[in-house]
Amino acid sequence: METDKNAVAERVSRLMETVPKDRGQLLPALWRVFEEYQRIGPEMIEAVSNAMNIPYAEVFGVASFYALFDNAAGHRPIYVCTDVLCALKGSEDLLAVGEDAAQGAAVALKESPCLGHCDGAPAMFDGHRTVRNATRASLMAMIRGESHA
């Protein structure tokens, strides 16, 4: 995978062709890039900023807020929303229950700020899919990488 700034810009620009140029699509856009590179670096932030015509600081802010820079040791991240509504619906319990299973599956369970699915709390997201009304069973399925989680 290229790391040259121009090559990154070109590839990210192609990825962004399918993403509406809308601030509300910034998080999905960043995930597209994350999927492609398994990380988000400054050159990706700049490329997304240019492709979506959104200031660098704003793109950086969203990427930082959702801890997209953190891909510890190649572990597949699963974000469990622990913001207020999801916490009230048991997301902390989900995290506690999933910890052991995650360690054995090379998954990094992470707390996340609001994922924008408050009406389906608790919500979780693995970079590909969002699961609303998450349960222990759906979390375990996501940890195992099952597509129907």
Ligand code: FES
């Ligand atoms: S509070 Fe969890 S998705 Fe909004």
